[in-house]
Amino acid sequence: xxxxxxCGLVAIVGAPNAGKSTLVNALVGQKVAIVSPKAQTTRAxxxxxxxxxxxxxxxxxxxxxxxxxxxxxRAMVAAAWGxxxxxxxxxxxxxxxxxxxxxxxxxxxxxxxxTEPIWLILNxxxxxxxxxxxxxxxxxxxxxxxxxxxxxxxxxxDGLAHFKTQLAKAMPEGPWHYPEDQxxxxxxxxxxxEVTREQLYLQLxxxxxxxxxxxxxxxxxRQDGSLEIHQQILVERPTQRAIxxxxxxxxxxEIGARSRIELASITGKPVHLYLHVKVKPxxxxxxxxxxxxxLDWVD
Numbered sequence: 287x288x289x290x291x292x293c294g295l296v297a298i299v300g301a302p303n304a305g306k307s308t309l310v311n312a313l314v315g316q317k318v319a320i321v322s323p324k325a326q327t328t329r330a331x332x333x334x335x336x337x338x339x340x341x342x343x344x345x346x347x348x349x350x351x352x353x354x355x356x357x358x359x360r361a362m363v364a365a366a367w368g369x370x371x372x373x374x375x376x377x378x379x380x381x382x383x384x385x386x387x388x389x390x391x392x393x394x395x396x397x398x399x400x401t402e403p404i405w406l407i408l409n410x411x412x413x414x415x416x417x418x419x420x421x422x423x424x425x426x427x428x429x430x431x432x433x434x435x436x437x438x439x440x441x442x443x444d445g446l447a448h449f450k451t452q453l454a455k456a457m458p459e460g461p462w463h464y465p466e467d468q469x470x471x472x473x474x475x476x477x478x479x480e481v482t483r484e485q486l487y488l489q490l491x492x493x494x495x496x497x498x499x500x501x502x503x504x505x506x507x508r509q510d511g512s513l514e515i516h517q518q519i520l521v522e523r524p525t526q527r528a529i530x531x532x533x534x535x536x537x538x539x540e541i542g543a544r545s546r547i548e549l550a551s552i553t554g555k556p557v558h559l560y561l562h563v564k565v566k567p568x569x570x571x572x573x574x575x576x577x578x579x580x581l582d583w584v585d
Contacts, residue, residue, distance in 0.1 A: 292341040294374035294457030301389040304379040309440035310334040310347040338454035342462040382414035406432040412439040475505040512556035
């Protein structure tokens with residue numbers, strides 16, 4: 287008789303740039319969430335599927351929790367808290383290098399009184415001041431007695447194997463929700479948009495604010511097995527369009543080239559990627575775009 291299966295849901299929450307997406311990718315064993323040094327890279331909740339022995343761990347990667355200033359911000363924060371609903375464990379990821387500021391303590395205070403087991407994950411320990419790690423852990427546990435505390439580096443893998451094993455042990459008995467070879471609940475079409483958005487962030491840094499998004503208009507599998515992808519990069523102003531295009535179109539070509547390589551690596555297929563930059567003032571007030579992103583419209 288085979289061993290019983292286990293399956294559970296883990297909500298990964300935290301302030302922007304705590305390393306939540308890097309952690310989800312590391313636990314899954316391949317890229318399912320985009321990563322950049324820019325805060326608030328993750329916009330909607332996304333599920334990564336990790337396997338440890340007979341256990342399937344469903345990891346909900348949520349947007350960073352911050353003080354929202356506009357509708358789009360409120361929708362992202364709502365998605366973050368929504369991702370924690372009904373989870374078997376809430377894992378609060380804290381940037382150990384950045385220390386404990388007001389953003390972190392506000393999130394901890396928001397978690398007080400929840401009925402789910404809450405684990406504290408101090409991340410980026412490879413970059414942190416080692417003498418302060420225990421002090422950080424003690425201060426946070428004084429605000430909220432966490433069920434477990436872990437010290438890890440999602441970037442280097444330090445402490446990750448032990449953390450994954452403990453997560454698996456905590457998951458309830460039950461059937462797996464996804465096939466063994468499925469690593470995410472995201473569609474390839476949605477992932478294609480995210481990969482190009484990641485390149486926008488990585489290549490433009492502070493030049494382009496959050497006033498941009500990607501729409502995948504066509505996602506076609508050609509008869510030869512290759513993929514043909516047409517995407518629109520939406521920006522709010524003509525000056526932003528010029529930034530994305532670059533002098534003589536050099537920037538958009540580089541964004542396209544790197545996105546193509548990344549998508550070919552993820553899908554295992556040759557990719558033909560066509561990018562177009564469109565000025566659409568107020569795109570972040572378009573209900574359809576919210577729906578396509580997997581965000582709820584909030585008032």
